[in-house]
Amino acid sequence: MKKAPTRNGFTLVEMLIALALFAVIAVGALGLLRFSVDAELASRSKTDAIAAQRRFLSVWTADLAQAVPRPSRDQSGAPHAALEAGRDGVLVRLTRSGWDNIDGAPRPSLQKVEYRVTATALVRAGYPFPDGAAPETGSDMLPLTGAPTIRFRAKDGNWLDRWEPQLTTELPVAVELLLPQSGRPPLRIVSLVGVNYQ
Numbered sequence: 001m002k003k004a005p006t007r008n009g010f011t012l013v014e015m016l017i018a019l020a021l022f023a024v025i026a027v028g029a030l031g032l033l034r035f036s037v038d039a040e041l042a043s044r045s046k047t048d049a050i051a052a053q054r055r056f057l058s059v060w061t062a063d064l065a066q067a068v069p070r071p072s073r074d075q076s077g078a079p080h081a082a083l084e085a086g087r088d089g090v091l092v093r094l095t096r097s098g099w100d101n102i103d104g105a106p107r108p109s110l111q112k113v114e115y116r117v118t119a120t121a122l123v124r125a126g127y128p129f130p131d132g133a134a135p136e137t138g139s140d141m142l143p144l145t146g147a148p149t150i151r152f153r154a155k156d157g158n159w160l161d162r163w164e165p166q167l168t169t170e171l172p173v174a175v176e177l178l179l180p181q182s183g184r185p186p187l188r189i190v191s192l193v194g195v196n197y198q
Helices: 010-064
Strands: 082-085 091-094 111-117 121-126 139-143 149-153 174-181 184-192
Touching: 010 091, 010 121, 010 139, 010 184
Parallel strands: none
Antiparallel strands: 082 091, 091 111, 111 121, 121 139, 149 174, 174 184
16 A cells, blocks of 8 residues: 655745745834834934933023123223123123132133024033133034024013113123924023022
8 A cells, every 4th residue: 555645845835825924024023123213213312302402401591690790801802791692693692600610720710601693503602711812612502493582681670672781780680582493382491690690
């Protein structure tokens, strides 16, 4: 009696079905991986944007809170008010206290700082001395999607679009900064100015 031959493999149809199932599973896994990578990149981008806003808010608030009513002079010796806005392409320029001198460098404890708007960012630059010095190279503080707007609260309680003090030592009570954001309302920041000197 002859024994029926045993089959040791797959038929062509079984092979094609197995390959089709593997392809469907691979496409699904690839789509899931792509979704995970996109979600991670979007989350990282949003986290970086929030961190940049918080860093800026911290520095901006500290600069304004430590503003002092001290006029300054530029490199040519021309006098400038304690707080200026909208001059020479500068959003705000002021003199602040609280500049720690940890290494004992020959400089004062007051620092003149300015915020400028470039095409892509809000830039903060410091001066080595309040009088007669050029600004140092600025650092990007916050990426911008448009031009910010600024207002000043005077001592009488009115909000002003321009800061034009009667005295060079006069400071506003508060500063309102509106930063445009894509797809959302502008970010509104209201900071007190010279808290210890009002």
